[in-house]
Amino acid sequence: MTNMRPPQKSKLLKVIILGDGGVGKSALLTRFVSNRYEENNFHTIGVEFMNKDIAVDGEKYTLQIWDTAGQERFRALRTPFYRGSDMCLLCYALDDRDSLRGCGLWRNEFLNYADVKADRFPFIVVGNKNDLRPEKRQVSYEDVQQWCTEYGIGAHIETSSKTATNVSDAFVLALRQWRRMECVAEAEQRQLGDTIDLTQPIQLMHRRQCCTGGGGGGGGTRSKADDVVNEADDDGQMADAAMHSPSAMSRHLFGQSRSSPKAPATNYRL
Numbered sequence: 584m585t586n587m588r589p590p591q592k593s594k595l596l597k598v599i600i601l602g603d604g605g606v607g608k609s610a611l612l613t614r615f616v617s618n619r620y621e622e623n624n625f626h627t628i629g630v631e632f633m634n635k636d637i638a639v640d641g642e643k644y645t646l647q648i649w650d651t652a653g654q655e656r657f658r659a660l661r662t663p664f665y666r667g668s669d670m671c672l673l674c675y676a677l678d679d680r681d682s683l684r685g686c687g688l689w690r691n692e693f694l695n696y697a698d699v700k701a702d703r704f705p706f707i708v709v710g711n712k713n714d715l716r717p718e719k720r721q722v723s724y725e726d727v728q729q730w731c732t733e734y735g736i737g738a739h740i741e742t743s744s745k746t747a748t749n750v751s752d753a754f755v756l757a758l759r760q761w762r763r764m765e766c767v768a769e770a771e772q773r774q775l776g777d778t779i780d781l782t783q784p785i786q787l788m789h790r791r792q793c794c795t796g797g798g799g800g801g802g803g804t805r806s807k808a809d810d811v812v813n814e815a816d817d818d819g820q821m822a823d824a825a826m827h828s829p830s831a832m833s834r835h836l837f838g839q840s841r842s843s844p845k846a847p848a849t850n851y852r853l
């Protein structure tokens with residue numbers, strides 16, 4: 584026996600990179616995964632993916648990163664791969680104003696084919712080629728901030744695959760957005776789980792035994808609730824009532840007369 588903790592498993596997450604043709608999506612992926620940069624890339628046809636292990640805030644992840652073709656003619660080849668994505672990088676190039684506008688169309692295309700809710704999905708906006716000289720820049724940081732606010736996207740980063748600036752940070756940012764969304768979803772789920780819908784009929788199981796009341800036949804002291812449970816053993820209805828609301832036993836079967844032979848006590852409205 585050893586007290587060593589088992590090696591932590593990494594979580595597999597699917598990341599998708601979208602943006603107009605030539606904005607630098609493939610260069611970003613190649614820089615991140617292989618730390619290489621090529622000046623003359625071929626256009627991507629359809630989709631390609633690569634895996635990269637990453638540790639963020641003490642957690643291990645394997646990112647399965649899908650690079651998609653930005654050219655319109657490849658739409659039918661790329662869209663089937665949107666489903667199941669955990670996060671999405673919307674890319675534009677700093678020297679191409681139209682490519683920022685394009686991000687809106689990419690977002691819509693993604694939402695449509697991935698079938699996810701816009702306000703529940705972790706998008707980030709990535710401005711590529713920030714190594715270019717200032718005079719080549721067509722998109723200011725403020726333009727993008729404004730765009731992000733308009734589309735409700737909370738994270739934006741500028742990168743350069745050429746000079747390896749902020750490339751890993753872009754993926755870490757996306758991962759953190761994903762985690763934030765997960766936390767929101769979990770909190771909502773918890774809230775839903777804790778909420779009892781008083782308008783719904785509650786179906787109780789017959790002859791359930793109460794461990795605190797000695798109902799398992801352990802020979803402990805009999806409680807008042809035990810008596811009531813046994814008293815109603817014939818049809819099991821009272822047992823359910825006793826377990827769920829012992830103090831309400833005086834109102835047997837929730838307001839219905841005990842003499843009523845077929846009182847539907849196991850399917851009631853509060």
Ligand SMILES: Nc1nc2c(ncn2[C@@H]2O[C@H](COP(=O)(O)OP(=O)(O)OP(=O)(O)O)[C@@H](O)[C@H]2O)c(=O)[nH]1
Nearest residue numbers: 604605606607608609610622624627653743744745
């Ligand atoms: N200056 C500069 N140029 C870049 C950078 N990243 C990419 N490029 C240039 O942009 C060209 C297109 O980059 P890609 O990565 O192929 O673009 P893409 O978005 O994948 O294009 P599609 O495959 O057609 O969708 C490259 O051949 C490079 O010349 C960068 O960080 N800085």
